Amino acid sequence: MGPTPRNGPVVSRRSFLQLSMGWIAGTFAAAATALGTMRFLEPNVVFEPAQKFKAGAPEDYPDGSITFLEEERVFLLRRGNTFRCLSAVCTHLGCTVNRTEGGFHCPCHGSVFSPDGVVESGPAPKPLTWFLVTLSKDSRLLVDKGQSVGIDKYLIL
Amino acid sequence: MGPGSLWSWFAATRVGRSIFRVGPPQSNLERSQAMVSSFLLHVQPAKVNRHALRASYSLGLGLISLYLFLILTGTGVLLMFYYVPSTTQAYDRMKDLQFVVSAGLFVRNMHRWAAHLMVASVMLHMCRVFYTGAYKPPREFNWLVGVGLFLTTLGLSFTGYLLPWDQLAFWAITVGTSIAGYAPVVGPGLKYLMLGGNIVGQEALTRFYALHVIVLPAIAGLMVAVHLFRVRKDGGLSRPGESADTVQSLALDQLPTNKTYGLMELARGTTPQVGQNPEDEVFSWPHLIFRELLLFLVVVAFVLFLAIFWNAPLEELANPIHPPNPAKAPWYFLGLQELVSYSAFWGGVVVPALIVTALVVLPYVDRRRVGVGRWFARERRVATMVFSVCVAAAIAFTVIGTYFRGPNWGWVVPWRTPPPAMEGR
Numbered sequence: 001m002g003p004t005p006r007n008g009p010v011v012s013r014r015s016f017l018q019l020s021m022g023w024i025a026g027t028f029a030a031a032a033t034a035l036g037t038m039r040f041l042e043p044n045v046v047f048e049p050a051q052k053f054k055a056g057a058p059e060d061y062p063d064g065s066i067t068f069l070e071e072e073r074v075f076l077l078r079r080g081n082t083f084r085c086l087s088a089v090c091t092h093l094g095c096t097v098n099r100t101e102g103g104f105h106c107p108c109h110g111s112v113f114s115p116d117g118v119v120e121s122g123p124a125p126k127p128l129t130w131f132l133v134t135l136s137k138d139s140r141l142l143v144d145k146g147q148s149v150g151i152d153k154y155l156i157l
Numbered sequence: 158m159g160p161g162s163l164w165s166w167f168a169a170t171r172v173g174r175s176i177f178r179v180g181p182p183q184s185n186l187e188r189s190q191a192m193v194s195s196f197l198l199h200v201q202p203a204k205v206n207r208h209a210l211r212a213s214y215s216l217g218l219g220l221i222s223l224y225l226f227l228i229l230t231g232t233g234v235l236l237m238f239y240y241v242p243s244t245t246q247a248y249d250r251m252k253d254l255q256f257v258v259s260a261g262l263f264v265r266n267m268h269r270w271a272a273h274l275m276v277a278s279v280m281l282h283m284c285r286v287f288y289t290g291a292y293k294p295p296r297e298f299n300w301l302v303g304v305g306l307f308l309t310t311l312g313l314s315f316t317g318y319l320l321p322w323d324q325l326a327f328w329a330i331t332v333g334t335s336i337a338g339y340a341p342v343v344g345p346g347l348k349y350l351m352l353g354g355n356i357v358g359q360e361a362l363t364r365f366y367a368l369h370v371i372v373l374p375a376i377a378g379l380m381v382a383v384h385l386f387r388v389r390k391d392g393g394l395s396r397p398g399e400s401a402d403t404v405q406s407l408a409l410d411q412l413p414t415n416k417t418y419g420l421m422e423l424a425r426g427t428t429p430q431v432g433q434n435p436e437d438e439v440f441s442w443p444h445l446i447f448r449e450l451l452l453f454l455v456v457v458a459f460v461l462f463l464a465i466f467w468n469a470p471l472e473e474l475a476n477p478i479h480p481p482n483p484a485k486a487p488w489y490f491l492g493l494q495e496l497v498s499y500s501a502f503w504g505g506v507v508v509p510a511l512i513v514t515a516l517v518v519l520p521y522v523d524r525r526r527v528g529v530g531r532w533f534a535r536e537r538r539v540a541t542m543v544f545s546v547c548v549a550a551a552i553a554f555t556v557i558g559t560y561f562r563g564p565n566w567g568w569v570v571p572w573r574t575p576p577p578a579m580e581g582r
Contacts, residue, residue, distance in 0.1 A: 038350070046354035070478045092501055093335035095328065095480040107482035108332060109498035110566035123500050 051146035055133075058083060058141055058157055066099065074131065074143065075099070082154040085143045086117050087129040097128070104128065116151055127151075188440040198446070202389060204438045205445050208530070209394035214289070217452050218282035222310075223381060224456040225275035229313075230374065232268040240320065242366035244359045247322035248474045255471070262468060269469035271460050272314050276489045279310045287544050290529040290537055291395035297520035299387040302380055304516045309377045311489070316369035318487065319362060327475035328484045330365070331357050336497060336505035344506075357477070397530035482564050491558030492551050498566050512547075 011019075053072055061067055061078040068075055068088065073096055075086045088104075090097050095108035103120065104113040111122030118127045132147040133155040141155070167173040168180040177195075182188040189203040208214060239258055240250050254261035283303060286292055292300035315333060319326045334357070338348035353360030392399065439445075472481065486494050496504030528534025533541050563569030 041350055041353075042346075043353050043360065046360065048354055048356055048358065073478065093332040093497065093505075095331065095484060096478060098482070105565050107480050107565050108328070108484045109494070123498055123504075125501065 052142065052144045054136060055085070055141040055143050057139065058135075068099065072143070072145070074145070076133075076141070076143075081157045083133050083141060083157070084154055085131040085133045087131060087145070089129075090124055091119075091126040091128060092122070092124040182442055185440060188442045191442045198442075200385060200389075201441055201445060202393070203441055205441050206393055206396060207437055207439055208396035210439070210444060210448060212448075214396075214530075214532075215394060216281070216285055218278050218285050220449065220452055221456055222275055222278045222282055222306075223385075224453050225271045225278060225460070226377065226381065228271045228457065228460055229268060229275065232264050232271065233370065233374075235264050236268060237370060242320065242362050244322060244362055244475075247320060247362065251321045251323070251471050263464055266464035266467065266469045267460055270463040270467070272317060273487070273489075274460065274463075276310055276314055279307050280489075283307055284544075284548065288532055288541060289395060290527070290531070290534060290540075292520040292523075293395075293526050293529050294520075294524055296387075296391045296395065297524075299384060299391060300520045301517060302384045302387065304513070306377060306380050306384060307516075308513070309373055309380065313369065313373045313377065314487070314489070316365040316373060319365040320369060321471055322362065322475045323472040324475055324481050324484075325470075325472045325487075327357060327477065328480045329486050329490075330361060331480075332484070332486070332494075332497075334361075336501060339502045339506050341506075395530045399529060483562060483566055485558070485562075488555060488559060492554035495554045495558035495562070498562075 049071075055069060055072075055076055058078075061076060061083070063078060063080060066075050066077050073088045075088055077084045077086060088096050090106040090108065090111055092106065092109055092111050095106050097104040097106045097111075097113065099105075103115045104117070105111075106113075106122065106124065109123050111124035112120045113124070113128055114120050116127075117130065119125075129148045130151055130153065132144045132149045132153070134142045134144070135155065135157070136142040165181050168177050174180070179187055179190045179194055182191045192198045192201060192203040236254070239254055239261065241247060251265075254265050256262075286300065286303065315329075319330045334348050334351050337351060338344045340347060349355065351361070351364065352358075353364050388394065485491060493505065493509065496508055498504070523540060528537040560571040561568060
């Protein structure tokens with residue numbers, strides 16, 4: 001049985017190997033350049049404010065207060081002896097929400113949140129984030145914006 | 158001695174001849190030579206079809222976009238001499254341009270208005286090309302380059318308005334990069350890469366500056382070159398009754414191999430010159446050159462007029478704590494902002510991705526060469542209608558976002574409530 005006849009040029013083993021080596025090397029070089037450039041552009045260290053910050057002494061916040069901490073873009077809520085911290089960053093596209101009578105209102109695209117941060121209307125896909133509040137060794141409120149917690153998690157003093 | 162004869166005298170001197178080679182053209186031969194022997198003019202053909210010169214056909218929109226790009230490059234380079242891409246200095250430099258630098262505000266005005274005009278002219282150019290069927294074979298690839306130029310233009314304006322570091326800048330970039338973050342899979346990584354971190358700050362400003370002053374202009378410049386080159390290689394501006402021969406490719410394997418070929422013989426198809434009657438053609442010098450210069454003067458005059466009478470807006474210093482209310486993007490992104498106010502993912506990612514995909518595949522789907530070279534050709538009624546509906550929707554969303562949205566992106570009726578501070582957006 002002879003080889004099946006085929007159309008088109010026959011590629012010799014040598015040129016096949018040469019071609020595939022060339023293509024593999026070229027693809028590898030292009031991929032390495034692309035990935036390396038991407039990796040270069042992705043910073044390893046960022047000079048940004050720390051996620052954890054001290055929010056002062058608990059007694060600075062009167063009972064029932066909702067305090068907007070400007071620098072940190074969070075609300076600090078005290079009810080009785082419980083403390084909670086709510087993000088003021090809209091989950092839609094990152095604008096700062098304003099406090100209103102019935103909750104929070106985002107000026108950019110009109111999302112409305114309940115006092116618990118739950119979305120009532122508008123395009124926001126998620127409720128506002130609650131952050132972990134703990135007490136530091138020197139008896140200051142310690143908020144960690146890197147750690148989100150459930151709505152039912154308080155710091156009780 | 159008038160300026161014309163002064164130039165004739167200079168062109169006739171030894172130095173003048175060494176520069177221009179051809180003096181003021183007197184014959185048709187010299188008119189061709191004038192075009193071919195000049196570096197700046199040889200980009201264009203020596204002769205051009207009458208139809209291409211018809212202002213009512215092309216509306217000159219491509220050329221207007223090019224001129225605005227040149228104005229933007231010139232004024233942009235000037236602004237770079239004073240601008241510092243630093244979150245603590247950028248805004249002060251804007252104020253310096255306004256109050257300290259001679260003609261600083263004027264140059265910034267020119268840059269801003271030329272940028273707005275360029276976005277508009279590029280969009281209108283795209284509409285013109287669609288309505289005249291000019292993207293059909295053999296011009297599919299040039300339409301793709303045009304889509305790339307359209308997106309680069311938007312990218313240039315987007316990166317540009319972060320640079321003043323005012324309220325609009327800060328919140329537009331906050332919103333814009335957050336939209337990018339909604340993209341599936343690559344979104345969060347892309348956002349981090351764009352901002353050079355997690356927040357809009359110095360790193361983001363540095364990156365947008367580099368993109369705005371070199372990366373995107375270089376890409377745009379290269380694509381403009383390809384775009385113009387392809388206009389010529391694809392047979393000049395589209396026109397009715399073009400010979401379909403131009404799309405046939407040369408059967409290379411049928412050519413005898415024992416012969417050497419000149420470049421012209423290897424040109425695509427039967428070369429764009431075939432099928433063009435001499436009586437349809439005029440010499441580029443002076444017919445094309447004169448119109449181009451005239452249009453250039455009109456564009457420059459219009460930009461100067463705007464820059465003299467209207468100042469480029471500058472809002473308050475960027476305040477990362479409080480967005481302005483309402484926080485509005487420039488007009489050409491307000492349709493998009495209206496869309497994302499319904500859903501960031503659908504309005505900010507899916508719809509734009511669909512639009513770009515539709516624009517990219519269009520010339521490969523709609524290939525039938527009918528109605529090319531005529532506005533709103535009857536044979537293309539359906540395509541014209543579909544495109545017009547899309548354009549109308551875009552305009553509608555933009556109008557809603559511009560005039561019918563007030564504080565908290567709530568509905569306002571523009572003729573009843575005075576619209577909130579909208580100056581100059």
